[in-house]
Amino acid sequence: MKKYGFIGYGNMGKMIVENILNLKIFYPNEMIISNRTLSKLNKIKKDYPDITITDDNTYLAKNCDKIFIFVETPEFKDLIFQISPFLTDDSHIVHVCAGLSFENINSFYKGSVSQVIPSIVSTFNNYHNESININNNEDVDNTHVGENINNIRNINNICNINNIDININNNEHVNNIHNIDNNSDIGSNDTFNCFKNACNNKLGISLILHSNNTSNTDKCLIEEIFNEFSYIQIIDDFELSNDENNDRSVEIATILTSCAPAFISLIIDNLVSIANLKSENKINVNEAKYIVVKTFLSTFIQIDTDNLCTSDIIDKTSTKKGITEIGLNYLNKNSNELINDLFDLLLERYDEVKSELNKNYS
Template identity: 25%
Template sequence: MKTIGFIGYGQMNRMLVEGFLQAYALDPKQVIISTRTRDNVTSLIERYPDIILAEDNREVAKVADLLIIGVKPLEVAGVLKEISGIRGEENHIISIAACVSTDLISHFHPGKITRILPSVCSTVGEGISLCYHHPSVDPESATFVEELFSSISTVKKVDEGLFEPAGDLMSCAPALLSRMFLEFASAGSRHSSLTIDECLEMVVSTVFGTALMLQDGVSPEDLITRVATPGGITEEGVKILEKDLPAVFDRLFETTLSKYDLVKKRVADTSRQNI
């Protein structure tokens, strides 16, 4: 039975631990956690007393077969330097930090390396986890990781170079879409006597139903045709979105991809200081 170590207990690692345990993909005895904010783990330990709370990151590296590093991108190099050499190639490192490549991690760790980009949607057992295995990962280890993350999400393997644009579509998207829903509902409230809560309820319920229809195989184009009859009211609204949204989303991707490049440069600079 493999031991899974979690370094850092921020929102994403917290979501993963809770998700894996609730899905019975992991037994509490398999979990060891290291975090600077130990109070954040109190309620988890109360519910799962068999979980091990480590004194530091080195203790996790000594025990865990698989290490899920869930710290901020600029902190990853420091963590890797701290745990480097403890078990050599024995640990399988999984990084969920944005902008930290497996090649960069390989400067610190000679063993197996995987990048995973999860989505907050995994909180409800939905969404996609992007996955890329460094050539150091053997098929058996790759399968274990993919099956673990499949317990809380759909695992999609992509080339590592696609993590940033794909990340906008699945990892950033819950925030981006929520802003869109909120603005749609706010406009409805401004142009009626409906409250913002009433409008948001309508939007969210409709979005949920729309997503189910699309998931069942209805194409976006077909769904638009069903609702937006030629010369009708909905068609007028669709025309506005067709005109204005492409530029909005192009600007969104240009901005976020530029930010990714900036963070990657800062990560590389920090890593050179730690090598």
């Protein structure tokens, strides 16, 4: 039986592989991990002896149909040239290379490709495996985690899922299902149940894009893997046209999902350090961090659960000529320009990267 291959074990590769193992999405003996520096895989081999590790990408390609690639964007082309003699019609490449379009890849590889733009905050850890329902503090049965992939393997007719929403207020799963193939067998709930996940395992957003020749089965597999530990947003095929505005939507979504955690972290650090400074160390750094993080978290939960919208929080917090209103007026006046300039700066860099890639991949 063909295995699942993972090439590259940097920050993103390690995070995704460990999520897959911690959630038991694949069995260790189904996985081959390749890395240029083999010693970096010693720990995972010790923890999971049944995993195959190698520094030979061609060995991996010979033995895997589904290959996840976690290398830097400039390295992608040479890697595909290296393994392409061993790829088949059943091969499916999944990569996380920023800025790399299907048009770039199609110039030298015609096979099935998906791109995933994950977030580093999707890191799964043992805390989330405790299965605690933060809404009512009751234990939630988490025994089904990892079973969804087994269901997928047995599905012959897969519906095209564009979006999956989880209502974490009551742990009910709400599926927004579009573009159902009329020839698909939807008589069994198994087709839809395979997309249901334990919401307590989800952190961050994973953007997912598929090339036109990716089968529904392969699409479903990739979406379900990342839906186990993150909220997924599928970018429809029309987003991948040559229309510049559609290209921009992917780039802006990437800024909001992949870059934003770093921006938010910087804001938290600055709030903490300034609070510590202004209080003349009467509020120490750890205390300030605790206050800020819990306040951010509580605010995000209220918004995410639709308990309070952003305007509700603003209205309920501020009073006329009060401290909060003064702060809001200042931020509203200055932050819009700052955020607009930030987007302009980042999109300008995207244009530079695309120009470089178009030259290298032409």
